[in-house]
Amino acid sequence: MANIQFEILKELGVLSESSSGWKKELNLISWNNREPKYDLRDWGPNHEKMGKGITFTAEELSNLKELFNKIDMN
Numbered sequence: 001m002a003n004i005q006f007e008i009l010k011e012l013g014v015l016s017e018s019s020s021g022w023k024k025e026l027n028l029i030s031w032n033n034r035e036p037k038y039d040l041r042d043w044g045p046n047h048e049k050m051g052k053g054i055t056f057t058a059e060e061l062s063n064l065k066e067l068f069n070k071i072d073m074n
Contacts, residue, residue: 005032008047012038021045031055 010028017023022042029039038061041053056064 006030009036015040018042022051029055 007030008027009030012026012028015024015026022044024040024042027039028036030036031039037055037057039053039055042051044050
């Protein structure tokens with residue numbers, strides 16, 4: 001497997017935490033020295049391990065926010 005480099009530029013928030021200490025987080029991350037993207041995934045303690053996740057450009061995240069605003073949670 002290729003070595004993946006990442007730099008967490010900004011920790012935006014934690015959505016949840018499991019009993020094992022893993023956290024589902026939204027962060028701004030640069031992957032392999034590329035343009036930063038918003039990233040949603042599970043992280044082990046101290047960001048030493050990561051689970052599968054999904055990345056968003058600023059435009060995609062804005063569109064997702066609009067979709068969430070339309071959802072009736074009742």
